[in-house]
Amino acid sequence: MNCEYCYKLEEYNFGDLLFESSYWIVFLAPNQSNLGTCVIALKRKARYLSEVNQKEWSDFIKIVNKLENSLKTAFKATMFNWGTLMNTFYLEDTPDPHMHWHFIPRYDHEVKFEGEIFEDPFFGYMRPRPPKKISKTIRVKIIEKLRDNL
Amino acid sequence: MNCEYCYKLEEYNFGDLLFESSYWIVFLAPNQSNLGTCVIALKRKARYLSEVNQKEWSDFIKIVNKLENSLKTAFKATMFNWGTLMNTFYLEDTPDPHMHWHFIPRYDHEVKFEGEIFEDPFFGYMRPRPPKKISKTIRVKIIEKLRDNL
Numbered sequence: 001m002n003c004e005y006c007y008k009l010e011e012y013n014f015g016d017l018l019f020e021s022s023y024w025i026v027f028l029a030p031n032q033s034n035l036g037t038c039v040i041a042l043k044r045k046a047r048y049l050s051e052v053n054q055k056e057w058s059d060f061i062k063i064v065n066k067l068e069n070s071l072k073t074a075f076k077a078t079m080f081n082w083g084t085l086m087n088t089f090y091l092e093d094t095p096d097p098h099m100h101w102h103f104i105p106r107y108d109h110e111v112k113f114e115g116e117i118f119e120d121p122f123f124g125y126m127r128p129r130p131p132k133k134i135s136k137t138i139r140v141k142i143i144e145k146l147r148d149n150l
Numbered sequence: 151m152n153c154e155y156c157y158k159l160e161e162y163n164f165g166d167l168l169f170e171s172s173y174w175i176v177f178l179a180p181n182q183s184n185l186g187t188c189v190i191a192l193k194r195k196a197r198y199l200s201e202v203n204q205k206e207w208s209d210f211i212k213i214v215n216k217l218e219n220s221l222k223t224a225f226k227a228t229m230f231n232w233g234t235l236m237n238t239f240y241l242e243d244t245p246d247p248h249m250h251w252h253f254i255p256r257y258d259h260e261v262k263f264e265g266e267i268f269e270d271p272f273f274g275y276m277r278p279r280p281p282k283k284i285s286k287t288i289r290v291k292i293i294e295k296l297r298d299n300l
Binding site: 047048049050052054057061064065068069078079080081082083084085086087088090091097106108123124125126 | 197198199200202204207211214215218219228229230231232233234235236237238240241247256258273274275276
């Protein structure tokens with residue numbers, strides 16, 4: 001992590017660093033039940049989407065394009081869910097709200113990768129799934145595969 | 151509705167027209183269980199967020215700012231969920247995927263408006279709620295209130 005703020009972000013448990021842009025950091029999310037799920041966090045404190053400035057938006061739009069293309073090429077993802085919800089920050093004993101996006105690739109097919117099978121049994125629906133147990137090695141391989149296609 | 155495409159959008163049941171910009175149409179969503187919930191639909195066919203072009207993004211960003219400010223002023227909304235999921239289009243017997251956003255204001259308090267009480271019992275969480283039964287008159291009043299604050 002290069003900046004002071006990125007360091008601070010570690011307490012949020014957004015996942016493993018995939019890449020960084022000028023204004024955002026992209027993490028491979030802890031839960032890979034949907035292969036390639038990422039979190040995209042702003043590199044400064046913001047609580048509302050309407051606080052994101054012009055430069056940050058332009059930078060974010062490039063990330064949208066990069067991630068969708070990367071996932072289509074790497075794993076033939078069918079489509080994508082994008083959302084910035086920010087809900088959990090408003091529960092008790094949680095860190096300050098921090099602007100971030102969820103990127104969830106969706107699949108109408110199963111993907112075999114490095115000996116693991118990744119499925120999307122609720123394709124067409126939004127239903128949270130428990131984290132898929134995968135080894136650290138597989139996580140690193142997913143990161144490498146996505147980076148190769150960025 | 152001014153354009154051919156807007157007319158076509160009627161089959162999607164996105165709600166009642168709130169306002170239109172150059173590239174998007176903003177609807178008051180059918181389900182007002184969270185007061186001020188809107189759908190923002192692109193005025194041309196697109197399936198992926200990465201298909202949205204620069205002009206459309208700039209226009210969308212203005213809508214983000216307008217809606218968040220409007221809801222803060224009109225109903226003192228606490229925070230907001232934004233998402234483009236597109237899931238249901240991939241089920242059987244559904245219309246073609248059509249790029250649209252969901253905007254869901256969230257409240258840490260109840261709002262009394264025109265004799266109706268609007269609550270957000272799952273504040274801090276994402277849990278779909280059944281549509282709140284409100285009269286057409288109340289829907290029109292909500293639209294007027296938001297338009298007054300745009």
